[in-house]
Amino acid sequence: MTERCEVVIVRWPGQVPSSGDGLAGLLAAYHLRTEAEKGxxxxxxxxxxxxxxxEISDPGAAFAGDAVLVALSGGAAVGCVVVTAPVGGRAEIKRLxxxxxxxxxxxxxxxxxxxxAHAAEGGVGRVRLSVWEWRAGAIALYERFGFVVTESWDGRDRLVCMERVVCE
Structure with missing residues (x-):
């Protein structure tokens, strides 16, 4: 059985994450894994x-104006996601x-x-994201949350673009 632990989500809209909070390590792991998966x-x-x-060396500058959410377990950063600042009523989810x-x-x-929830609180109408087609688990997660595949806004091969209505 998988051990469950308390996880707290910390939001940083308008705050700059500190260099010692574990975010840089999570971003490094994300990017290194993604590059390896792309060959x-x-x-x-x-x-x-x-x-x-x-992004790794200065997340605060890289995501200035965006909301960075970090999952903490026992004070250690164990997960992250970025919600971009809305443009035209639409935000993007990145780096989950x-x-x-x-x-x-x-x-x-x-x-x-x-x-x-952060997007809805900000009055965002739609949230979009992109995910590599080989990340079937992530695609299934997004689909469970109501995201649907949409026309691509990104020309990279094997990238699936998805979108979800947040509030209308």
Whole structure:
């Protein structure tokens, strides 16, 4: 049986996450895993594209104006998600990640639920996201939360674009 632990979702709209909060490690793990899954594995953060290194080295600057939500368990960061600032009534969910050691405990669902609540509180009408087609578990999670596949806004191959109405 998977051990359940208390998870607290911390929101940072308008706040700058500190460098010691574990967010950088979560973002690094996310990007390294994604590059490996795309067949472009790199030996470490220094091998990542500059835009990803910038997120890891200074999440506060990279996501200025966005809401960064972090799941904490016993004070340790175990998951994260970013909700972009709304543009034209639409926000985007990015970087949903749970530390592999903490998967199966509802952390991603909790983060997604909090992200959608944050969007609704901000009056966002629609939330969109993109996910690699091989991440079947993530796609299934998004579908359970009412996201549907939509026309792509991103030209990258194998990227699935999804959208959900938050409030109308």
């Amino acid at each position: 472009a594995a790199v030996g470490g953060v220094d091998g990542l594209p500059e835009r990803y290194r910038a 990640w749970t530390d592999p050691e903490f998967r199966g405990r509802g952390i991603a669902s909790g983060l997604l639920r909090a992200a959608l």
